[in-house]
Amino acid sequence: MCQSDVARELGVCQSVISRLASRHRTTGRVCERPRSGAPGVTDRNDDQYLRTYALRHRYATATQLQARLRDVRGTRVSRQTIRIRLHHFGLNARRPLQVTPLTPSHRRECLQWARDHVTWTMQQWSTVLFTDESRMHVF
Structure with missing residues (x-):
């Protein structure tokens, strides 16, 4: 072959x-x-603990994870190392989504409003000032 x-x-x-x-x-x-460069600071057990803890506490910061790893496992690493390890596991930083949930009546009213204004021209829309542009989440 x-x-x-x-x-x-x-x-x-x-x-x-x-x-x-x-x-x-x-x-x-x-x-x-063998490759050049600094040797890894964390071992497989440290990485596994970090991954498990990060999955259980989704909104823990790198600083909190760093402190937890130091207290529980005795491993001192930088916040950047924590971020790199999390990225390696596919766990990236996320902020919780802060949105206003819509009730069924809100959705009906929005749909009715859209149907009432679907035929408006660009000139009619140019006179409108939208003051409430908050994010909403439809369940």
Whole structure:
């Protein structure tokens, strides 16, 4: 089986297979070589605890998560490290949605208002001043 067939079967680029084959010929192994850079501060258990705690407390800030990790696990990390770990887990910062819920009668009135004004021209709309542009959430 040629490298392109292997790459196609695994769903990777042919250059990946070529690089792995070359590394195997040179070193007899294909595992990752040591990389430069600072070693990771958190281990797998710290990351798992952080992920679980963040999922249970969805609106905890990075500072709160940092303090919790320090108190419970004894691991001191920066807020940026917390953010990076959360991003790695697919947990990004979110703000709670603050909207006014609409009742069924509100929805009926809005729909009736829209039907009454559907035929207005641009000139008629140009005289209107909207003062209540709050966000609403339709259930």
